[in-house]
Amino acid sequence: MTTLSLKNVRKSFGGNDVLRGIDLDITTGQMICLIGASGSGKSTLLRCLNLLEPIDDGTITLDGTDISEPGFNPQPVRQRIGMVFQSYNLFPHMTAMDNAMLAPRRIHGLGRAELEPRIAELFTRFGLGERMQHYPDQLSGGQQQRVAIVRALAMRPEIMLFDEITSALDPELVGEVLDVLRQLRTEGMTMVLATHEMGFARELADTVCFLDQGRILESGPPSQVFGAPQEARTRAFLSRVL
């Protein structure tokens, strides 16, 4: 049972308070959707979870270990927490297969031959069986984003973070990426998503958190947050996006 737990997490960039006291528990098998306007702190929160940004105050614990302690080695944590970015961030000089194999090869010291069947299976599972020897610029946006997901999954993470991964995609390509998330959901992957896909959040999330000005203003099951929002700001946000 993996638990990632945030207590009073604060983060500011040059006097601009982006996270102002976040409390959140993420347990195995859960899917949590972070919703909220641009600039509400969703992306920063995800980057803090993966230790890409050090937090200013509060604690983040992973299975009881304080991983937010200054000087804590982030590498083992990042190996357990996968992340997918809005702009894919594939390595353009490598094929899809090499993108996915780089981290397991370097970190677990595995050879290509050992890794290839397992990673090829991942690509095939997400409809990229014909595309794994292609370079990123030979792939569509939706395909690139799916490669990025496979690349993160290749490290066999326990938790996956998704940072608005469909926001840069043409509308007709959003579906194929959301299908991958649906599939991961049925396999029981623990996921935290920052998303603008309200329909998707409503359909699949266990918990929806509405972020507003660096705070979780309201959270609960989607039926409650979408169906009967308690806060005026949540209602205002939802009426703008739904």
Add this chain to the structure above:
Amino acid sequence: MPTRRQIFETRQRRRANLIAAGSTLAVVLAIVLLVPLAPGWDRVQRSFFNGEVFAKTFPGLLEAFLLDIAIFAWCAPLIAALGLAVAIARDLRTPALYPVKLAAILYTDIFRGLPVILVIYLIGFGIPGLGLPRPWNSPYIWGSLALILVYAAYVAEVIRSGIESIHESQRAAALSLGLSTSDSMRFVILPQAIRRVVPANMNLFIALQKDVALLSFIGPVEIFRQAGVYKSLLANFTPYVGAALIFLAITIPATRYADHLMNRQRKARS
């Protein structure tokens, strides 16, 4: 059947080509007809464009140019290696390695700030002056070292600009997978950075090919020095023209190729 527009554009293009050809011809004719009218033309022609001297000295110049190529050939890989090492040193973020970073910064500042010829004099005359035994007093070694030090400083800056041009998101993606900072550099950032600065580095190496001639000032009889020897021997400047032609035969195609690479890259990125 061409469209109205195509007919119009064909006519325009033909007109433009005709005008360009006409004006070029006029300028060339003017030079060919007017320059020989200058009062000193006969003397210049005899001392710079003497066919007989050219034929006699050209093979010797070509042979001397092999030395330029050899010096270039052993300097270039060392420059690439040192330039890369310095570029990486400048990007170090570990506090314990700060002295290395500082040394790299000082190094690039100093060697980019000095004329090449001055470095060649200081190192090429200075170090053998220590009274080192043969072969360690050879001007080939110390002259080459001077070229390597100067050019590696430029190459390091070019590579560093390449490293900085790689978007931060690439580093974030590599780190998010759990890769170490050095692995992120080695497998993700550097391969992209180096590819991006190949054309800029090619221009530096073309400049190096020309600057090899500066070593003649501290001894090696390469093409420029050899041309000087012929000049004194035959009291004629034609060997310098021969040497210039030999340099151009190498540098013009190389420059064109670098431009071609640079254009291709610009197109690929837009």
